[in-house]
Amino acid sequence: DAKTTQPNSMESNEEEPVHLPCNHSTISGTDYIHWYRQLPSQGPEYVIHGLTSNVNNRMASLAIAEDRKSSTLILHRATLRDAAVYYCILYNAGNMLTFGGGTRLMVKP
Amino acid sequence: AAGVIQSPRHLIKEKRETATLKCYPIPRHDTVYWYQQGPGQDPQFLISFYEKMQSDKGSIPDRFSAQQFSDYHSELNMSSLELGDSALYFCASSLRSGVSYEQYFGPGTRLTVT
Numbered sequence: 001d002a003k004t005t006q007p008n009s010m011e012s013n014e015e016e017p018v019h020l021p022c023n024h025s026t027i028s029g030t031d032y033i034h035w036y037r038q039l040p041s042q043g044p045e046y047v048i049h050g051l052t053s054n055v056n057n058r059m060a061s062l063a064i065a066e067d068r069k070s071s072t073l074i075l076h077r078a079t080l081r082d083a084a085v086y087y088c089i090l091y092n093a094g095n096m097l098t099f100g101g102g103t104r105l106m107v108k109p
Numbered sequence: 110a111a112g113v114i115q116s117p118r119h120l121i122k123e124k125r126e127t128a129t130l131k132c133y134p135i136p137r138h139d140t141v142y143w144y145q146q147g148p149g150q151d152p153q154f155l156i157s158f159y160e161k162m163q164s165d166k167g168s169i170p171d172r173f174s175a176q177q178f179s180d181y182h183s184e185l186n187m188s189s190l191e192l193g194d195s196a197l198y199f200c201a202s203s204l205r206s207g208v209s210y211e212q213y214f215g216p217g218t219r220l221t222v223t
Binding site: 032043087091095100102 | 113142144151152153154157165167199201210211212213214215216217
């Protein structure tokens with residue numbers, strides 16, 4: 001399985017932008033880049049996904065490198081509610097999600 | 110909007126007992142997934158069903174079995190429970206024929222084996 005590499009933890013101030021990096025140098029052409037997050041004591045939550053182009057939704061933006069070997073999840077204004085573990089996952093339709101090595105984001109007031 | 114429903118939310122069992130966890134996917138979703146999350150660990154995939162047929166199998170012990178019923182709800186049956194089975198069990202659903210295939214997770218069932 002293609003693997004991803006993320007920092008173990010990151011810290012941000014409230015209301016500032018946060019850039020969460022992910023490396024996936026062995027990504028295949030059919031892999032989508034999905035981001036999920038898990039808030040304390042809750043189930044994982046879908047955040048955003050992309051294939052080649054940058055993507056925006058109401059929660060975040062996803063910037064994908066031209067060679068697709070890395071991507072960055074962007075939270076435009078971090079809030080305390082955004083404190084969670086963020087997982088970058090390479091995903092093919094209908095397959096299981098392989099969680100591992102996410103980034104624990106801490107948001108300071 | 111309707112979300113994934115899991116029951117019970119909490120369950121306490123003794124060693125060697127059996128447990129049944131239930132999952133009700135989002136209406137019209139055709140795929141159900143089960144994940145296990147031990148204390149301080151990442152969620153690990155157990156098994157999935159697409160249109161009531163087993164689709165993929167992960168690190169699910171032989172003591173566990175699961176099925177998806179005609180109304181698309183799914184049940185995870187766990188027998189001969191061990192202390193190490195204490196974990197959060199999440200069910201997720203998705204629409205495989207959809208565009209983006211994102212999975213929607215339920216709130217989880219916390220199983221404690223004593």
